[in-house]
Amino acid sequence: MSRPLWLGPGMLLLVAVAAAASDASCPAPCVCEGRMLDCSRRRLGRLPAAPMPEGITSLEISHNWLTLSNSSLVPELYSLQEVKMNYNELTAIPHLGEPTANITLLSLVHNKIAELNGDLLQQYLSLETLDLSSNLLTEIKSIFFPRIPLKHLNLSNNRITTLEVGSFDNLSGSLLVLKLNRNKISAIHPKSLKLPVLLHLELRRNRIQIVESLTFQGLDSLKSLKMQRNGINKLMDGAFFGLDNMEQLELEYNNVTDINKGWLYGLRALQQLYMSQNAVNRISPDAWEFCQNLLDLDLSYNQLNRLDDFAFVGLGSLEKLNLGDNRINHIAEGVFKGLANLATLDLRNNEISWAIEDSTEVFAGLSKLHTLILQGNKIKSITKKAFTGLDALQHLDLSNNGVMSLQDDAFAHIKLQEIILNTSNLLCDCQLKWFPQWLTASALQNTVNVSCAHPDWLLGRPLLSVDSGDFICDNFPKPQIKVHPETTVALKGMNVTLTCAASSSSDSPMSTAWRKDGEILYDSKVETFARFQKHGAELVEYTTVLHLFNVNFTDEGKYQCVITNHFGSNYSSKAKLTVNEMPSFLKTPMDLTIRTGAMARLECAAEGHPPPQIAWQKDGGTDFPAARERRMHVMPEDEVLFIVNVKIEDMGLYSCTAQNAAGSISTNVTLTVLETPSFIRPLEDRTVARGETAVLQCIAGGSPAPRLNWTKDDGPLMVTERHFFAAANQLLIIVDAGPEDAGKYTCSMSNTLGTERGHINLYVLSSPNCDSSQTIIGFEEDGWTTVGIVIIVVVCCVVGTSLVWVIVIYHMRRKSEDYSITNTGKCSSKQVYWLETSHKWQSF
Numbered sequence: 093m094s095r096p097l098w099l100g101p102g103m104l105l106l107v108a109v110a111a112a113a114s115d116a117s118c119p120a121p122c123v124c125e126g127r128m129l130d131c132s133r134r135r136l137g138r139l140p141a142a143p144m145p146e147g148i149t150s151l152e153i154s155h156n157w158l159t160l161s162n163s164s165l166v167p168e169l170y171s172l173q174e175v176k177m178n179y180n181e182l183t184a185i186p187h188l189g190e191p192t193a194n195i196t197l198l199s200l201v202h203n204k205i206a207e208l209n210g211d212l213l214q215q216y217l218s219l220e221t222l223d224l225s226s227n228l229l230t231e232i233k234s235i236f237f238p239r240i241p242l243k244h245l246n247l248s249n250n251r252i253t254t255l256e257v258g259s260f261d262n263l264s265g266s267l268l269v270l271k272l273n274r275n276k277i278s279a280i281h282p283k284s285l286k287l288p289v290l291l292h293l294e295l296r297r298n299r300i301q302i303v304e305s306l307t308f309q310g311l312d313s314l315k316s317l318k319m320q321r322n323g324i325n326k327l328m329d330g331a332f333f334g335l336d337n338m339e340q341l342e343l344e345y346n347n348v349t350d351i352n353k354g355w356l357y358g359l360r361a362l363q364q365l366y367m368s369q370n371a372v373n374r375i376s377p378d379a380w381e382f383c384q385n386l387l388d389l390d391l392s393y394n395q396l397n398r399l400d401d402f403a404f405v406g407l408g409s410l411e412k413l414n415l416g417d418n419r420i421n422h423i424a425e426g427v428f429k430g431l432a433n434l435a436t437l438d439l440r441n442n443e444i445s446w447a448i449e450d451s452t453e454v455f456a457g458l459s460k461l462h463t464l465i466l467q468g469n470k471i472k473s474i475t476k477k478a479f480t481g482l483d484a485l486q487h488l489d490l491s492n493n494g495v496m497s498l499q500d501d502a503f504a505h506i507k508l509q510e511i512i513l514n515t516s517n518l519l520c521d522c523q524l525k526w527f528p529q530w531l532t533a534s535a536l537q538n539t540v541n542v543s544c545a546h547p548d549w550l551l552g553r554p555l556l557s558v559d560s561g562d563f564i565c566d567n568f569p570k571p572q573i574k575v576h577p578e579t580t581v582a583l584k585g586m587n588v589t590l591t592c593a594a595s596s597s598s599d600s601p602m603s604t605a606w607r608k609d610g611e612i613l614y615d616s617k618v619e620t621f622a623r624f625q626k627h628g629a630e631l632v633e634y635t636t637v638l639h640l641f642n643v644n645f646t647d648e649g650k651y652q653c654v655i656t657n658h659f660g661s662n663y664s665s666k667a668k669l670t671v672n673e674m675p676s677f678l679k680t681p682m683d684l685t686i687r688t689g690a691m692a693r694l695e696c697a698a699e700g701h702p703p704p705q706i707a708w709q710k711d712g713g714t715d716f717p718a719a720r721e722r723r724m725h726v727m728p729e730d731e732v733l734f735i736v737n738v739k740i741e742d743m744g745l746y747s748c749t750a751q752n753a754a755g756s757i758s759t760n761v762t763l764t765v766l767e768t769p770s771f772i773r774p775l776e777d778r779t780v781a782r783g784e785t786a787v788l789q790c791i792a793g794g795s796p797a798p799r800l801n802w803t804k805d806d807g808p809l810m811v812t813e814r815h816f817f818a819a820a821n822q823l824l825i826i827v828d829a830g831p832e833d834a835g836k837y838t839c840s841m842s843n844t845l846g847t848e849r850g851h852i853n854l855y856v857l858s859s860p861n862c863d864s865s866q867t868i869i870g871f872e873e874d875g876w877t878t879v880g881i882v883i884i885v886v887v888c889c890v891v892g893t894s895l896v897w898v899i900v901i902y903h904m905r906r907k908s909e910d911y912s913i914t915n916t917g918k919c920s921s922k923q924v925y926w927l928e929t930s931h932k933w934q935s936f
Contacts, residue, residue: 118145119143119144121134122134124145124148127147127148127149127150127171128148128149128150128151128152129144129145129148129150129151129152130152131151131152131153131156132152132153132154132155132156132176133154133155133156134156135156135157136153136156136157136158137156137157137158138158146171147171148171148172149171149172149173149174150172150173150174150175150176151172151174151175151176152176153175153176153177153180154176154177154178154179154180154199154201155178155179155180156179156180157180157181158177158180158181158182159180159181159182159183160182160183160184160186170190170191170194171191171194172188172191172194172195173194173195173196173197173218174195174196174197174198175188175195175197175198175199176197176199177198177199177200177203178199178200178201178202178203178223179201179202179203180202180203181203181204182200182203182204182205183203183204183205183206184205184207184208184209184212185198185200185205185208185209185212185213187212187215192215192216192217193215193216193217193218194218195216195218195219196218196219196220196221197219197220197221198216198219198221198222198223199221199222199223200222200223200224200227201223201224201225201226201227202225202226202227203226203227204227204228205224205227205228205229206227206228206229206230207229207236208224208229208236208237210235210236210237210238211238213236213237213238213240214238214240216240217240217241218241219240219241219242220241220242220243220244221242221243221244221245222242222244222245222246223244223246224245224246224247224250225246225247225248225249225250225271226248226249226250227250228250228251229247229250229251229252230250230251230252230253230254231252231253231254231255231256232247232252232254232255232256232259232260233256233259234256234257234258234259234261236259237259237260237262237263238262239262239263240262240263240266241266242263242266242267243266243267243268243269244267244268244269245263245267245269245270245271246269246271247270247271247272247275248271248272248273248274248275248294249273249274249275250274250275251275251276252272252275252276252277253275253276253277253278254277255272255277255280255281255284255285256284257281257283257284258283258284258286259284260284260285260286260287261286263287264286264287264288264289265289266289267287267289267290268289268290268291268292269290269291269292270287270290270292270293270294271294272293272294272295272298273294273295273296273297273298273318274296274297274298275297275298276298276299277295277298277299277300278298278299278300278301279300279302279304280295280300280307280308282304282306282307282308282309282310283309283310285308285310285311286310287310287311288310288311288312288313289313290311290313290314291313291314291315291316292314292315292316292318293308293311293314293316293317293318294317294318295317295318295319295322296318296319296320296321296322297320297321297322298319298322299322299323300319300322300323300324301322301323301324301325301326301347302324302325302326302328303319303324303326303327303328303331303332303355304328304331305328305329305330305331305333306330306333306334307331307332308331308332308333308334308335309333309334310334311334311335312334312336312337313337314335314337314338315337315338315339315340316338316339316340316341316342317332317335317338317340317341317342318342319341319342319343319346320342320343320344320345320346321344321345321346322346323346323347324343324346324347324348325346325347325348325349327348327354327355328354328355329354329355329357330354330355330357330358331355332355332356332357332358332359333357333358334358335358335359336358336360336361337361338359338361338362339361339362339363339364340362340363340364340366341359341362341364341365341366342364342366343365343366343367343370344366344367344368344369344370344390345368345369345370346367346369346370347370347371348367348370348371348372349370349371349372349373349374350372350373350374350375350376351367351372351374351375351376351379352376352379353376353378353379353380353381353382356379356380356381356382356383357382358382359382359383360382360383360384360385361385362383362385362386363385363386363387363388364386364387364388365383365386365388365389365390366388366390367390367391367394368390368391368392368393368394368414369392369393369394370393370394371394371395372391372394372395372396373394373395373396373397374396375396375399375400375402375403375404377400377402377405378402378405378406379403380404380405380406380407381406383406383407384406384407384408384409385409386407386409386410387409387410387411387412388410388411388412389407389410389412389413389414390414391413391414391415391418392414392415392416392417392418392438393416393417393418394418395418395419396415396418396419396420397418397419397420397421397422398420398421398422398423398424398611399415399420399422399423399424399427400424400427401424401425401426401427403424403427404427404428404430404431405430406430407430407431408430408431408432408433409433410431410433410434411433411434411435411436412434412435412436413431413434413436413437413438414436414438415437415438415439415442416438416439416440416441416442416465417440417441417442418441418442419442419443420439420442420443420444421442421443421444421446421611421612422610422611423444423447423454423610424609424610425452425454425610426456426457427454428454428455428456428457428458429456429457430457431457431458432457432458432459432460433460434458434460434461435460435461435462435463436461436462436463437455437458437461437463437464437465438465439464439465439466439469440465440466440467440468440469440489441467441468441469442468442469443469443470444466444469445469445470445471445472445493445661446607446610446654446663447478448466448469448471448473448474448475448478449471449472449473449474449475449478449660449661449663450475450652450663452477452610453477453480453481455479455480455481455482456480456481457481458481458482459481459482459483459484460484461482461484461485462484462485462486462487463485463486463487464479464482464485464487464488464489465489466488466489466490466493467489467490467491467492467493467512468491468492468493469493470493470494471490471493471494471495472493472494472495472496472497472517472660472661473495473496473497473498473499473570473660473661474490474495474497474498474499474502475499475502476499476500476501476502478502479502479503479505479506480505482506483505483506485506485507485508486507486508486509486510487508487509487510488503488508488510488511488512489512490511490512490513491512491513491514492514493513493515494515494517495513495515495517495518495542496515496517496518496519496545496570496659496660497518497519497523497524497570497659497660498524498527499523500523500526501526501530503530503534504530508534508536510536510539511536511539511540512539512540513539513540513541513542514540514541514542515541515542515543516542516543516544516545516552517545518542518543518544518545518546518555519544519545519546519569519570519659519660520544520545520546520547520550520553520555520558520562520563521546521547521563521564521565522563522564522565523565524555524563525560525563527555528555528556528558528560529560531556532556537556540555542554542555542556543555544558546569546659550562567597567598568596568597569596569597569598569600569657569658569659570596570598570657570659570660570662571594571595571596571602571634571655571656571657571659571660571661571662572594572595572596572662573592573593573594573653573655573662573663573664573665574593574594574595574633575591575592575593575594575635576592576664576665576667577590577591577592577638577651577652577653577664577665577667578590578591578667579667579668579669580667580668580669580670581669581670581672581753582643582669582670582671582672583671583672583673583674583754584643584644584645584671584672584673584701585642585643585644586642586643587639587640587641587642587643588639588640588643588647588669589637589638589639589640590606590637590638590640590651590653590667590669591635591636591637591638592604592635592636592637592638592653592655592664593633593634593635593636594633594634594655594662595625595631595632595633595634596631596632596634596657596659597631597632598632598657598658598659599632600657600658600659601657601658602622602632602634602655602656602657603655603656603657604618604620604634604636604653604654604655604656605653605654605656606618606636606638606651606652606653606654607651607652607653607654608649608650608651608652609649609650610650613638616638616639616640617638617639617640617641618636618637618638618639619636619637619639620634620635620636620637621634621635621636621637622634622635634655636653636655638651638653640669643669643671644671645671645673645701647669647671648669648670648671649668649669650666650667650668650669651666651667651668651669652664652665652666652667670753671701672700672701672702672752672753672754673699673700673701673752673754674700674752674754674755674757675698675699675700675704675750675751675752675754675755675756675757676698676699676700676757677696677697677698677750677757677759678697678698678699679695679696679697679731680695680696680748680759680761681694681695681696681733681746681748681759681761682761683761683762683763683764684761684762684763684764685764685765685766686738686763686764686765686766687738687765687766687767687845688738688739688740688765688766688767688795689737689738690738691734691735691736691737691738692734692735692738692742692763693732693733693734694708694732694733694735694746694748694761694763695731695732695733696708696731696732696733696748696750696759697731698750698757700750700752700754701752701754702752702753703752704750704751704752704756705750705751705752706731706748706749706750707748707749707751708726708733708746708747708748708749709746709747709749710744710745710746710747711744711745712745712747717739717741717742718735718736718738718739718742723735723736723737723738723739723742724736733746733748735763738763738765739765740765740767740795742763742765743763743764743765743795744762744763745760745761745762745763746760746761746762746763747759747760747761748760748761764795765795766795766796766844766845767793767794767795767845768794768843768845768846768848769792769793769794769798769841769842769843769845769846769847769848770792770793770794770848771790771791771792771793771841771848771850772791772792772793773789773791775789775790775839775850775851775852776789776852777852777853777854777855778852778853778854778855779854779855779856779857780829780854780855780856780857781829781856781857781858782829782830782831782856782857782858783828783829783830784828784829785825785826785827785828785829786825786826786829786833786854786856787823787824787825787826788802788823788824788825788826788837788839788852788854789822789823790802790821790822790823790824790839790841790850790852791822792820792822792839792841794841794843794845794848795843796843796844797820797843798841798842798843798848799821799841799842799843800820800821800822800839800840800841801821801839801840801841801842802817802821802824802837802838802839802840803837803838803840804835804836804837804838805835805836806836806838809837814826814827814828814829815827824837826854829854829856830856831856833854833856834854834855834856835853835854836851836852836853836854837851837852837853837854838850838851838852839851839852
């Protein structure tokens with residue numbers, strides 16, 4: 093038989109019995125309930141020494157005076173599995189003897205344990221739950237926890253300031269729940285929590301002000317993280333990176349100021365995000381890029397004052413959204429359009445009365461919304477289109493608003509099951525006659541508490557007790573808009589005036605406000621005028637004028653006036669102000685001279701409002717040879733026109749035009765293409781009969797146009813009255829060729845880029861078919877001999893589509909009063925030549 097094990101002063105007797113016996117008696121003063129032995133709250137220093145009942149699996153000894161010095165065991169009690177020793181005087185984890193290996197739950201809450209002994213814990217081979225909350229632990233060391241199958245560990249409400257790196261490594265294969273609430277932890281080292289199977293982590297009420305990047309790396313399976321009341325003011329980018337499976341994040345009661353995708357990076361499985369009671373004042377664009385499975389979002393009790401159109405982009409799965417108790421006074425159009433699955437929207441205690449009063453259809457897109465809470469928003473009137481798009485709405489809370497008027501059929505398109513409305517300010521005129529009838533028909537009269545404030549003779553009367561004939565309109569105390577501001581287009585720097593006027597039958601003071609894109613203008617220049625008129629009844633006409641001086645692009649938007657008196661507010665239509673600016677060039681192209689084959693770069697950029705479009709023309713038209721040949725490139729967002737492999741036909745005048753709604757401007761640039769001289773056609777030798785006309789062709793190409801020079805037999809050409817030059821020296825015409833004209837003729841062409849030479853051999857043959865004597869017609873008796881040689885050289889120079897006859901040469905070899913021309917029909921002295929000025933010869 094084993095002897096009892098003493099653990100310290102003041103004995104603690106723990107009994108584990110292998111089998112239960114129904115007839116065993118409980119030792120006084122303990123109580124037995126099934127398999128539990130309850131000795132709690134007995135002021136015991138030790139357990140009774142009397143025999144223990146068999147089969148006990150749970151021992152409750154909390155709220156006693158037990159210490160380690162007065163604890164002992166009965167080794168035969170092997171069935172013991174759960175031990176609760178809360179609220180005692182223990183200073184260390186007790187050793188329970190042989191039953192220790194079977195214990196699965198050990199609760200030591202509110203003792204005086206300041207340090208853990210890993211060797212003692214090693215003997216708890218079956219331990220799954222260990223609760224050490226409300227002790228005196230100040231740090232967690234890596235030696236504290238041996239490799240045991242612990243699943244639930246509670247270290248809350250200690251004095252822990254430090255988590256040593258690797259402190260939980262031995263529990264990495266088993267730990268599912270870790271609670272570290274109410275400690276003094278100010279930072280968590282990224283490598284201190286390597287618990288790949290951990291599902292739930294609680295860090296509430298610590299002192300963590302900054303969550304660094306990768307803080308929770310290693311918690312691959314984590315489902316929920318609770319960090320309320322830490323004073324967190326900064327969440328670094330990637331603060332929760334690695335938590336790919338986390339579904340719930342609780343950050344209430346901290347000082348987080350903004351929501352952005354940086355610290356939300358990687359939370360693709362997140363379904364619940366609770367951030368109530370923070371200092372959030374901004375939701376960044378694309379904030380929810382990595383949280384598109386979010387179902388429940390709580391941003392209540394923050395400092396949001398506006399909801400921009402991008403505020404909830406990406407939250408198509410969201411079902412519940414709480415924005416209550418913020419400072420929201422601006423809701424952008426379409427902000428909720430992407431929330432097709434939203435079922436509950438809480439906007440209580442904000443400042444969004446205009447959203448309901450102004451018929452903006454702010455809730456469009458919420459086709460599945462069934463609960464809408466709008467209490468405490470200072471709503472005075474409800475328009476017909478206020479709830480457009482809320483076809484599934486069932487519960488509507490409009491309490492604590494002081495509603496004065498509801499337009500006819502404001503709820504006609506929705507089938508409400510509950511409407512909460514309490515107001516004693518109703519304007520009970522003919523426009524409200526429909527409302528009590530609708531309440532009765534919808535069986536909703538028991539959910540409202542409403543009474544009249546006007547007219548005076550119905551003051552205080554419950555709405556449902558007013559006879560339908562008493563709803564009359566003999567005046568209109570609520571302001572009625574008579575003149576709406578008009579849509580305006582202005583140039584930058586101009587002054588703009590917007591006018592709005594309203595009238596009322598009440599002498600209640602009226603006030604005005606101007607709104608731009610839904611937000612009140614506080615620092616604008618406004619003039620107001622009031623006058624009394626009588627049109628059967630006394631009317632007050634009120635005019636408000638908004639002055640905008642030296643308008644700029646930031647003044648663009650939709651303007652609206654709001655006129656209010658004691659009986660409610662009325663909203664004008666929205667006037668759009670567009671501010672334009674004439675285009676002006678930021679970059680203008682420069683004249684460019686470039687060689688063929690290179691790349692031309694023409695730069696042109698302009699600014700204006702709206703941003704101007706850039707267009708190019710060539711020689712006043714849109715025919716670009718380079719474009720046809722796919723050698724021209726203009727990038728959509730570039731400021732440069734590129735022409736690659738430049739050719740002669742690309743040369744010309746290019747115009748860059750910048751145009752927008754305010755006007756257009758243009759600038760010109762000349763592109764000059766340089767080309768070395770070259771022969772457009774190969775030079776060909778010529779053979780003519782004696783007495784014929786020889787034409788030598790040297791068709792030159794190049795840019796600028798080359799100068800041509802002729803030489804003969806490598807020496808100067810002796811020009812006689814029989815030599816003629818045409819088409820800028822490209823034709824050398826020799827009339828009445830003779831043997832002395834035969835030889836080597838050299839054509840030299842040159843421009844700024846270089847010189848090119850070519851040779852033509854001219855052969856002159858004696859002609860057996862052309863007898864010179866046959867060409868003599870006669871002579872006059874005075875001895876004068878007249879020989880007529882008519883040379884007609886017609887050169888066609890095409891500039892665009894024009895043809896010009898360039899040479900008609902008549903030469904009289906000798907003067908005579910009488911002359912004649914002979915033609916044998918075999919030797920013709922008439923030849924015609926066609927030339928295109930683009931340097932491409934058509935025919936000769």
